[in-house]
Amino acid sequence: MKPWEKNIRKVVPYVPGEQPNKKDMVKLNTNENPYPPAPGVEKVLKDMDSDTLRLYPDPTIKLLVDELAHFYHLNSDQVFVGVGSDDVLAVAFLTFFNSPSPVLFPDITYSFYPVWCDLYRIPYEVQALDENFCIVKEDYNKPNGGIVIANPNAPTALYADLSVIEDIIAHNKDVIVILDEAYIDFGGASALPLIEKYDNLLVVQTFSKSRSMAGMRIGYAMGNPELIKAMNDVKYSINSYTMNRTAILAGAEAVRDVTYFNDNIQRIIKTRTWTEEALTDLGFSFPKSSANFLFATHNKIPAKVIFQALRERDIYVRYFNAPRIDNYLRITIGTEEDMRKLVEFLKGFIENYK
Amino acid sequence: MKPWEKNIRKVVPYVPGEQPNKKDMVKLNTNENPYPPAPGVEKVLKDMDSDTLRLYPDPTIKLLVDELAHFYHLNSDQVFVGVGSDDVLAVAFLTFFNSPSPVLFPDITYSFYPVWCDLYRIPYEVQALDENFCIVKEDYNKPNGGIVIANPNAPTALYADLSVIEDIIAHNKDVIVILDEAYIDFGGASALPLIEKYDNLLVVQTFSKSRSMAGMRIGYAMGNPELIKAMNDVKYSINSYTMNRTAILAGAEAVRDVTYFNDNIQRIIKTRTWTEEALTDLGFSFPKSSANFLFATHNKIPAKVIFQALRERDIYVRYFNAPRIDNYLRITIGTEEDMRKLVEFLKGFIENYK
Secondary structure, rough: OHHHHHHOOOOOOOOOOOOOOOOOOEEEOOOOOOOOHHHHHHHHHHOOOOHHHOOOOOOOOOOHHHHHHHHHOOOHHHHHEEEEEEEEEEEEHHHOOOOOOOOEEOOOOOOOHHHHHHHHHOOOOOOOOOOOOOOHHHHHOOOOOOOEEEOOOOOOOOOOOOHHHHHHOOOOOOOOOOOOOOOHHOOEEEHHHHHHHHOOOEEEEEOOOOOOOOHHHEEEEOOOOOHHHHHHHHHHHHHOOOOOOHHHHHHHHHHHHHHHHHHHHHHHHHHHHHHHHHHHOEEOOOOOOOOOEEEEEOOOOOOHHHHHHHHOOOOEEEEEEOOOOOOOOEEEEHHHHHHHHHHHHHHHHHHHOO | OOOOHHHHOOOOOOOOOOOOOOOOOOOOOOOOOOOOOOHHHHHHHOOOOOOHHHHHOOOOOOHHHHHHHOOOOOOOHEEEEEEHHHHHHHHHHHOOOOOOEEEEEEEOOOOOHHHHHHOOOOOOEEEEEOOOOOHHHHOOOOOOOOOEEEEEOOOOOOOOOOHHHHHHHOOOOOOOEEOOOOOOHHOOOHHHHHHHOOOEEEEEEEEEOOOHHHOOOOOOEEOOOOHHHHHHHHHHHHHHOOHHHHHHHHHHHHHOOOOHHHHHHHHHHHHHHHHHHHHHHHHEEEEOOOOEEEEEEEOOOHHHHHHHHHOOOOOOEEEEOOOOOOOOEEEOOOHHHHHHHHHHHHHHHHHHHH
């Protein structure tokens, strides 16, 4: 070992999900939106004065923050914007989780939570979901250094009723509770109104799913101004200028087009319903989805076998080789055509499976 | 104090430099390039298929990494890309500076170094520059947890000869030495060739200055593959997808246009020479600049007075109210017209100053 190696931060290298890029593939593996962003986004990029790129962007990201505040009926000092919700969550972990007591989150949830804890040396303790993948709210009534919950959860797609969420927040007023609502627009009610009642609640959302902009990297957090200021203080201490000019302009434009946003979501929900029925007919079952994906298991064929078979046909879904969920596939809701291709292939495959 | 406040990370809120946005202002305060990015950048944005924004970008940023590797005659595994050199440096600090011994850097240098140390709880110890703002290389021959040096330095614009830099690296083979070369393209020789000789050297550069793309947020680091892998491991543990699709495409296009890059730099160097002569005639002096700015002090009028007078005329330069440098102005080299306006105003102001 070279002497300088001993001071390198040890992390378990997180392996990002596969991003295949084949012609005619059906890409249902990373919960992207199958439809393009709002039409105004293309126009904004085409009309952009590229000369302005020589100048630093606005460090306060005012244009986009104001547009989000307007959309959600908040004040601008209640909104924080970052480079995707991963950036927002990472900043929130670094800002709020500095207790010697462990941070709590479910055993089955977004796989980044333990990664951020390990990176920033935050102690944590996972709480088991019940046998139906539901949160056991009583498990969060114990001393802790903070709580993070994804609702709807990933990769289960299950939405926990707001009463369950509020019960957890109400029992944990001494710590920050982060609610990761990446998928909230596809079903369920947001906990956003609760930020007026609980000053320790931070609600995090993203442009990557319901706004079709995973490629632009925009996420945001909403909470009381004191929380938002604390996050901005940390952000300004890492990198004052995180959002580039294209992301700020395109993001603001996307928020303005409310009709497109709602239509896009309804279209995906409709395709989700169709897919649920078709897959049920083929012997699949899944927790009720409130997201843009299904978490499906088959009554005969192991998930891993189906995953491999799909992959060979350039149909990409996500498989997690992890305890309790290793017989499930996470299948993003794509276009109607994507889902027809998936169902047709699975029909043939299941019929011929011995 | 609310109970949850005690776990919020305490940082001295870094205040980003002012970003005025007035018509007809002369903006010489944040070392931006006065000329637009390479013409191909505009074309890339106009031609971009906005439908692709629904998909996550390539987490490995291969297109841009490969283009930089090609430009610098490196292998791709020797290049790390991030959201501006601030992001790259912050990741480097978090990755490499994990020793109980203090990190060393000059007392007068880029103001973000102590901010990152405070944020990540890295001990540090500043080493005084000599009375001419030069590095005293012997000060770095002592036990430490790593070294970071800006060359050319900011805000002095002074370039330290490569022999000085190499001497420091050679005396510190047990720790990582980070060389922040944000301004290297405007003068002086890069330490890049030394990465083949010293596996503990990381060279950091940016698109914000010589490539006219501060608004796009692109920075990069070059070093041995083990260092680059360690940084990518940490990056993937924070946010796998940091660079959005527009930044990757536009960045790669900018690197390809070598002629534009060189012409842009030569134009700024020419204007710098003109400005140096004009300001000298007015009673200013400055360390020899190898950057796209001057660090100027006047033989009669206090810097703060000049700063305020310029500001009232919508000519923005940077003033640091800090020990040893509080009688200096950092003046970015703008267009020839910008500098003529500056000089004309100063001429009148100085003539009438009592």
